[in-house]
Amino acid sequence: MSIVQCVPNFSEGRNQEVIQKIVEGIQSVPGVRVLDYSSDKDHNRSVVTLVGSKEVIVEGVFAGIKVATELIDMTKHQGEHPRMGATDVVPFIPIKDVTMDECVELANKLGKKMGEELGIPVYLYEKAATQNHRTNLANIRKGEYEGLAKKMEDPKWYPDYGPKEFNRKSGATAVGARMPLVAFNVNLNTSDLTIAEKIAKNVRLSGGGLHSVKAMGVELKERGIVQVSMNMVDYKKTPLYRAVELIKIEAQRYGVSVVGSEIIGLVPMDALVESIEYYLGLEDFRKDQILENRLYQE
Amino acid sequence: MSIVQCVPNFSEGRNQEVIQKIVEGIQSVPGVRVLDYSSDKDHNRSVVTLVGSKEVIVEGVFAGIKVATELIDMTKHQGEHPRMGATDVVPFIPIKDVTMDECVELANKLGKKMGEELGIPVYLYEKAATQNHRTNLANIRKGEYEGLAKKMEDPKWYPDYGPKEFNRKSGATAVGARMPLVAFNVNLNTSDLTIAEKIAKNVRLSGGGLHSVKAMGVELKERGIVQVSMNMVDYKKTPLYRAVELIKIEAQRYGVSVVGSEIIGLVPMDALVESIEYYLGLEDFRKDQILENRLYQE
Incomplete structure (x- = not known):
């Protein structure tokens, strides 16, 4: 069975009743599952993470958007986070047995439905964008x-x-398709933030580093160390191992070492498999050799 | 939802009709899934791999055993593989959200049921054994x-x-509980089988090597190389990375290198996660951070 993730952002982060009704709307669609949702009062914004097969995901997120369209009034909205709509942005993200092209199709399907049935102007973005700008x-x-x-x-x-x-x-509303994002931080055995900042610069694309890596230096004050905090925006193009190995190499220049790492939030299994293949030197490994993948195949 | 794997071995590998009926018996139990089955004519033996939650797995395998008890007559059985019963051996294997102790309970539950309802003598073995011998x-x-x-x-x-x-x-019938077995082979850039044999000896427990590793040297004639062929019998105790890293170290003595590896057949995701945590240096990684694990939780 295919798995598509969808992470709609709604412009309501204070009224829990509204947020609850949006989530209930999504959950009312069979086969759709809300994995997580969180609200920020300052941003006055909520982020919902749902998953479902490519057959049901559009219906699932649409049920939530319909509730948001009824209950959120943008003429009264204030909040720190940039926003342009009651349903502000809706990315579709391929997780398993689904291509990026199919996620672009899903974005188009949702956009059309929102336009026709709810009268909302929709802009396609990222991989679904129809124009460069x-x-x-x-x-x-x-x-x-x-x-x-x-x-x-x-x-x-x-x-x-x-x-x-x-x-x-x-x-x-902006509706689009993108790869899952993996928040991956690598810790260094120094308290010197400038070192983490220099390494972050060298590792990210804009600093002459790796494709699909966004990086910055961060201080972990309690532990007295610093970290290179990364967003891996396309783990298929640039797997996790390549980032950590490059950081190790850059760290040598400053006489510091990598002392650990962390993944924040959720990570698709595929993102880990890419790296385990590299480290163990696996040849011809097929993902359906992972028992759990066989299990949930339909 | 918990996942238990069960791999019953039946003493019939020639009559496809009998094998088919055994598999159909297992599949008739809701929630139980046959992942694979294969027969060997020389051994006159079939191996079935089924999975299900701890609530349904005993009923599932019992349905197959009942058919085997009706259709297989050991007075007429001949085959190369050692065997003592129509249903020869039944291991329960913990895969996800289930402990080894619970698998021992499942072995006891099945053994009791086979004894009482089918009149078959049952010996508990491996982790379920009641006596050392x-x-x-x-x-x-x-x-x-x-x-x-x-x-x-x-x-x-x-x-x-x-x-x-x-x-x-x-x-x-022998009924037991054991860890999943991972067949893991590491390739060396030499055609000298004695080197693979020496390294295999150094890596396995009996040669002063690692716990839970069985290893032997094997020639890959077509590729002109050799490999250390391993059974990792408890990946929680001895993860894959430890075996491959030790082989790299031992290989240095003989001036050869590891040039790749392979996993044969199925591997539980946990067995890979143990190694990725090591290589990426992940701190505090929880398995429910893997998106797929969240997805199939009940």
Whole structure:
């Protein structure tokens, strides 16, 4: 059975009753599962993580979006996090037995449905983007809800789906497809933050380092050490082992060592398998050799 | 949901109809899944791999054993593989959210049921063994079916469950609990088999090497290389990384290198996670951080 993850962000982080109703809407769809949800009062925003097969995931997230469209009024919304809609952003993420192209299709299916049935302007972003200037979510959201009516007058910002007119109550939504993100931090045996910052720079793409790695230096004050804190935005392109091994090599220049690492939050099994194949030197390993994968195959 | 694996061995490897009926018997139990089965004509023996939760696995394998008891007549059985019963051996193997102690309980539950309902003498073995001399399956099976009537007269070989009398048609069955076995081979860049044999000896427990590792040297003639072929019989005690790293160290003595490895057949995800934690230096990693594990939790 395929697994697609979907992580809609809603512009409500204070009224628990509203958040609860959105989650219940999603959970009402058979085969869809809410793995996690969390709200931030300052951001006035909630993030829901749901999973389901490619057959049911759109229906699942749509049920939540429908509730959000009814209960959230953007004319009254305030919060620190940039936002442009009641349902602000909806990425589809391939986890198992599903391709990125199929996730792009799911984004299109949801966008069309939101436009037609809810009257919400939808912009496709990341892998689902139809135009280059819409790949980056920050570009789409620039100006936020308050600037949206004016922005939509420009043909460059006509939505991919839904009405070309500004929707006062719901704003607009970015719907897209992207790889799962793995939050991976590598600890160094020094308290010198500048070393972590230098290594982070060398490891990330923009500093002449690795593709699909975003990195910064962070201080772990309690432990008296520093870490290279990374977002691995495409573990298929750049697996975890490559980042940690490169950090080890860079660390030598500063006379420091890697003393540990951590994965924050969830990680798809595939992201670990890529690295175990490297370290054990596995030849011809097939993922269906993992007993659990055989088990849940349909 | 817990996952228990069970790998019953039946003394029929030629009559496909009988094997098919045994498998169908197992599959008739809801929640039980047959992952694989294979027969060997020379051995005249079939091995079935089924999985299910601890609530259903005993009922599942019992359904197959019942069919085997009806259709297999040990007075007519011939085959190269040592055997003592129509259902020869039944190990329960903990895979996920189940302890070894619980698998020992399952072995007892099945043994009691086979004794009472089918009149089959049952010997508990490995982790389920009630007496030291019964831990090793080979000891229990020594003398095979043909020697069983005589062997059972000795109080030392009174069964743990079922009648003390010899069952002519069905023989006796060994029921036990053990860790999953991982078949893990490490390749060396030499054609000299004696080097693989020497390293195998140094790596296995009996040669002063690692606990829970059985190893031998094997020639891969087509590739012109050799390998250390291992059975990792308890990956929790001795993880895969420790074996491959020790082989690398031993290989240095002979001026050869590890050039790859392979896992044959199925491997529980946990066995890989143990090694990835080591290589990436992961701190405080919880297995429920693997997205798939969250997904199938009940």
